[in-house]
Amino acid sequence: MKYRILILGASYGSLLGTKLLMAGHRVTLVCTGPTARLINFEGTRVRFPIRGRESLLEIASRELPGVLSASTPDEADPRAFDLVVLGMQEAQYGSQGVRELMGRVARARKPCLAIMNMPPLPYLKRIPGLSTEALAACYADPSVWEGFEPGLITLASPDPQAFRPADQPKNVLQVGLPTNFKAARFEAEEPTALLRELEAGIEGARFPLGGDAIEIPVKLKVHDSIFVPLAKWPMLIAGNYRCIRPNDMIPIKEAVHGNVAKSREIYDWVSKLCTGLGAESADLVPFEKYAKAAESLGKPSSAARALFGGAEHIERVDSLVRRIARQLGLQSDTLHEIVRLVDERLGRNRARLSPSRSFEALASVE
Numbered sequence: 001m002k003y004r005i006l007i008l009g010a011s012y013g014s015l016l017g018t019k020l021l022m023a024g025h026r027v028t029l030v031c032t033g034p035t036a037r038l039i040n041f042e043g044t045r046v047r048f049p050i051r052g053r054e055s056l057l058e059i060a061s062r063e064l065p066g067v068l069s070a071s072t073p074d075e076a077d078p079r080a081f082d083l084v085v086l087g088m089q090e091a092q093y094g095s096q097g098v099r100e101l102m103g104r105v106a107r108a109r110k111p112c113l114a115i116m117n118m119p120p121l122p123y124l125k126r127i128p129g130l131s132t133e134a135l136a137a138c139y140a141d142p143s144v145w146e147g148f149e150p151g152l153i154t155l156a157s158p159d160p161q162a163f164r165p166a167d168q169p170k171n172v173l174q175v176g177l178p179t180n181f182k183a184a185r186f187e188a189e190e191p192t193a194l195l196r197e198l199e200a201g202i203e204g205a206r207f208p209l210g211g212d213a214i215e216i217p218v219k220l221k222v223h224d225s226i227f228v229p230l231a232k233w234p235m236l237i238a239g240n241y242r243c244i245r246p247n248d249m250i251p252i253k254e255a256v257h258g259n260v261a262k263s264r265e266i267y268d269w270v271s272k273l274c275t276g277l278g279a280e281s282a283d284l285v286p287f288e289k290y291a292k293a294a295e296s297l298g299k300p301s302s303a304a305r306a307l308f309g310g311a312e313h314i315e316r317v318d319s320l321v322r323r324i325a326r327q328l329g330l331q332s333d334t335l336h337e338i339v340r341l342v343d344e345r346l347g348r349n350r351a352r353l354s355p356s357r358s359f360e361a362l363a364s365v366e
Helices: 013-022 033-042 090-094 098-108 132-138 189-204 228-243 252-257 260-277 287-294 302-308 317-327 333-352 359-363
Strands: 004-008 026-030 045-048 057-060 067-071 083-086 112-115 153-157 161-163 172-177 181-184 207-209 212-214 220-223
Touching (some): 004 013, 013 026, 033 067, 090 098, 132 317, 181 228, 189 220, 228 260, 228 287, 228 333, 252 287, 260 287, 260 317, 260 333, 317 333
Parallel strands (some): 004 083, 026 067, 045 172, 083 112, 181 220
Antiparallel strands (some): 045 057, 153 181, 161 172
């Protein structure tokens, strides 16, 4: 079957969108007015690194069998879609227009796949024994998630690294690390079956090039364990958030390999937290595999870049992990210092900037 999929977020969302278009599905990207007009006029272009090929391969949406369109939040009607993908940063869901759309999504009772580092609050309610009320303060606007049913929301780890090249228009995305989206199943069978059909379609899709039909990296992998997407947490704490220093930021590679022993220590500590919640060791990624991948991450994390770019909100996985750790009786001085540095930088940014930011400004954050 071919499905209709609504994706909130035209930057990172265009990566999964391209893979879905390759499989023949209909995709609508939700973004700002100018970006929607650009995409509706020109389509999207996503650049992939291909093994054995020196240059990046650019895939234009107009060359694919699926159908792509774009709309603003006000125009989107979730009732017309089979699946909603939440591909924005957590703080963006409370911005004007998007907040109202989220309310319509919740009322439409459509299955939602979140591709976020910060798990939606309804998803965390699926974890047995976790007190989510104590976690609400970690979210920019926790009321956005009211009305969503935990059984209709699931999470995919946003492992692929992608960014908008600074010298390119907003319909261009470049993939830096072509790993897979690892999604947990829904509680119910019907939306899980839909996810597995998308998985199979993406797996089987090929792109014609030079007389051949080649496989394009970045797949969707669906897992039975609800803890598989949490495998990103040790990576975020050991690498992404440790890019943030008191007065500057460093690349992820340096954050991880500048002191490998300390990186391993905090990585293993967060992994222990995940197993304390119920994850199996097989759900997680060994430190050695992550450290190897981090060697290619030569830029600071998007969280660090946003902070030092003046953002008033970033995804607070650091704060979320610390609050969950307290529920399990765990404590880490390294994590405490990370939270302190992020709090301090956010305080500076909020003191300097206006009380609220527009959807356009938030949408520029990867």
